[in-house]
Amino acid sequence: MPVEPPVETPRDLPEAFRLLALAPRTPIAGGTDLMVRITGEIGSPPDQVLDLSRLDELRGIALAGGQLTVGALTTYAEIRRSGLVARSLPVLAEAAATVGAVQIQNRGTLGGNIANASPAGDTLPLLLALEAVIEVGGPRGERSIPADQFWIAYRTTALAPDELVLRVRIPLVEARQVRFRKVGTRRAQAISKVVLALAWEQADRKDRWGHVRLALGSVADRPIRARSTELYLEGSRATLETADGAAETVAAEIRPIDDVRSTADYRRQVTARILHRIIRDAGGW
Amino acid sequence: MTSRTPDRPGALSTVATPPRPAVRPAEAVIIAPGIAVRGHLITRGPIRREGPAKLTGDAQYADDLVFPGAWYGATIRSNLARARFLALELDPGFDWSNVVVITAADIPGEPLMGAVKGLTPDQPVLVPLGGEIQHHSEPLALIAAPDRRTLRAARRGVTVRTEPLPPVFDPLDSDKVFVSHDVVAGDLAAGFAAADMVLEGEYRMGHQEQLYIENQAMIAVPTEDGGVTVHGSLQCPYYVHPALMRALAIDARQARVVQAETGGGFGGKEEYPSLLAVHASLLALKCRKPVRMIYERHEDIAATTKRHPAVVRHRTGVLRDGTLVAQEIEVILDGGAYCTLSPVVLGRSTTHAGGPYRCPNVRITSRAVRTNTPPNGAFRGFGAPQVIFPVETHLNRIAEALGISPLEIRRRNVYRLGDVTPTGQVLSSSVAGLEVLERAAEAVDFDAARAVTQQARLTGQGWDSVATSPLRSPDRPSASGIGIALAWHGCGFTGSGELRYNSIVTIELDATGQVRVLAANTEMGQGTRTILPMIAAQALGIPSDEVEYAPQDTALVPNSGPTVASRTATIVGGLLVNAARQLRAEVEARSGGRSFAKAYREDAARHGPSRASAQYQPFPGQPFDERAFTGDPYPAWGWAACVARVDVDLDTGEVAVRDVVAVDDAGVVVHPILAEGQVEGGTLQAIGYATIEEMKVQDGRYLNDRLATYLIPTAVDAPRITAIMVESPFDGVPHGAKGLGEMPMDVGAPAVIAAIHDATGIWIDRLPATPERVLAGLTASAGANESGRPGSGGHDRPGGRP
């Protein structure tokens, strides 16, 4: 039995910040997470809702200063359709295409995925691997939070109660390779069992890997960086020995759990196997 | 594609009536009747009667019906799997003046319900105080309030006190047997003694949720005469009707059941609506207002019936050439907390357990037992999928052990005309097992396709090389496989079920000249409302759009039996042809040689209304002995084959079903497009059963009782499905039709599992073949490979002579 909390719709950011300064309000963007809570069956429904739909300054994708900036209200459908994304960071469109299905992609936003802070949020490992910076703002002004300091505990972010996610800045790096892989139960409308994003820098195929970033979803209480495995891969070449070692390292590094979607064993093995596969493909053997 | 078995007399031609003039959505793509275009049958069948209303949103489902002043009802349930119900406490701080509360003490009639006539009534309408709770979602009390807010608050004011009792969850541990059978044919010991090889295996399947798109829904409206009218989402008005009479102690006229537009059933709305209708009615009679009980998805999945989990064991003796000589089969169905339909489901499991294969020496023992989960019930296939997957997978293992192809071993053993089944039925007509098998094999060039996957094995690209250590990606990212399965499905009820119902169908020509079919058979998406008028129209010689289908309202239509067991087209359709022929003869006799088509309107004007009815008569053949389980359990059998192609992701164990060819013998196809729809839908449900649909149960509670967690295949998971119809008419009914709706559900899973084996070498002996199970099989077979043995995820125990 859904509740019907009061809704306010600010016309611009200053008005939104004024409202947030008065009392805590739960933002609603696409509503694809929030409307699930509205039934009151899963978690507590919101008391007061702040509708972000008129905050046009939070929409859109821009490229400037070697960075791709994506507004918090940008939908997955917009990301998938964006020529800028296709040219400068196609892996972001690839990840957006795996979220839900068409209906969810039409409404769901990147900012919503970030603020919702699900351990299974599909874009979050990618943002971690790309070293994105999340720009947030509220009555006290704006600040920038690196992705790896944003999801600080189970479903908890570094946002203050009166702050909004405004946009995400993703540095574009020459010679960076990025791979994304989601494993769900079915080919659409599936919450991930494992989601993996790997980025590294490499001048040519023979070159050693540098600046390796490996991030994972659905294997911990929040999206995580697999730092031991990153260290292991740093400076190595994509050989069978590297792949075997990285797979073993990541399997030892993560502590996934059994839940209604999968088992700890499966998550650990599949994380290792898809990482192994990515290194195998990169090495071309 | 449609083919007809040659030399079978008595076949009526497929009814093909021009489309109704108003809406012709398919016009642009019509090529010619019965032409397949990219696997899709294009034909000039009439459009579905309720189709436009469903597409435009005009269709009135239960939750769309408005009853001014209606209250909202809710169910207070247990939260333990087994317990004693000690007390129901109402918060004294809450204002209860505007809320009604019902407990078992308020039930005017019988406190226990049975699913249908003749089955033990053992399920309490509500558990009485001091009584035993048998499952986690068991109803203990009912409440209703004038609005949702009050109802929500009232619900919070109810506390249930219980004392836990030890539950039983494993059907193998249960000592409460609802029903059991022991079928013996030939001499089992002699059969095994003659065998060149004996193979044993155990197969398991879990719950499957019907997941109809519309949740259970019922609205009860009290009537002036102290009775009640219910409007709901349901399959069987005449199951609900006696249930209301029994529980409420009202007479046949005081109880009235009206089917609202129904968004899918799949068996899930066969028996459960009776309980929900009684609940809504108890509340409505107490508050003297209409009461709406519309389940939300979570409650629907948590509380309503599922497909029975099963454990099936096979011990089979074969000759070197693959001929079956002995089959010893044990079937255990998990019935859940109450008897409900388990005896009927078990009956079908028992008759189908040996598969469509001739075997002279057979013993089938079967039982359905109690466990402390919500009762399991009807679901498309009704006990057959649980035995077809085991027998088909077991046969594939035998074929592999003997080095025979899965196609060839089926050819050698499939029933031919004149063969005798384990219950002693002589298959004397409409035996199309070999034909559906050959049509399926030929459609995909099975031997050649399988040679390709075998070649991949030999050259080291197949499953011999897929095995890897758990943390390493194998050389190839994926492997492809092809699998075939064959099944039979008995038409109509098992045994003497039809006799119990004595179904009646009526056709009327009213005074205004309108022809109308009166039957209780419901439309729930499968096409009843379209095909029954087609069948009547053909018998009358008029276009089908001149025949109306009366609403499924017990005040208007006779009891033509439930809409279950693939019986509507065959049994009800047959009665309808007989009734229509009577009406036609009557009108033509009065009309001086003019045809019914020319004469009927004038006849109505001149003579007033006419009616004709037909009632079920037993089919010729041996009567079925319910105790000994011998005789003819069904008047006819349908036959189905399926070929599936899969890709298995060797990194993750995910199975993608790419392509399915389904060949089904439905006797005579009434409406090709609707028939194809049945095949596509049933196939996709079978693929879900085979690959991802898994109810996770912990302490008797379903953990994934939501749409977000109980996952079924989506449109993008669906393979290309080619439906091929074979017509081997059933001569026991005038129009030749057999059932269709359940067969695709029987054959899909074993075909997919066979294809997974073909791709990877692992045997899946437990449904579904989740990525977790497939990956465990792949990595286990790695160890086996290292020791030089082909991998196996199952328990291969091919042995010699015993």
Ligand SMILES: Cc1cc2nc3c(=O)[nH]c(=O)nc-3n(C[C@H](O)[C@H](O)[C@H](O)COP(=O)(O)OP(=O)(O)OC[C@H]3O[C@@H](n4cnc5c(N)ncnc54)[C@H](O)[C@@H]3O)c2cc1C
């Ligand atoms: C059927 C279905 C399928 C789904 N599939 C996937 C999937 O495959 N992968 C996946 O990752 N997710 C999936 N989701 C979850 C959801 O769609 C995503 O997380 C989506 O990105 C949420 O965005 P939204 O705009 O709809 O968020 P909303 O529901 O509007 O908000 C989500 C949360 O974030 C807060 N919030 C939103 N915007 C802001 C902001 N700018 N600043 C501060 N707080 C904010 C809200 O208060 C709320 O707590 C699915 C959901 C559904 C219903």
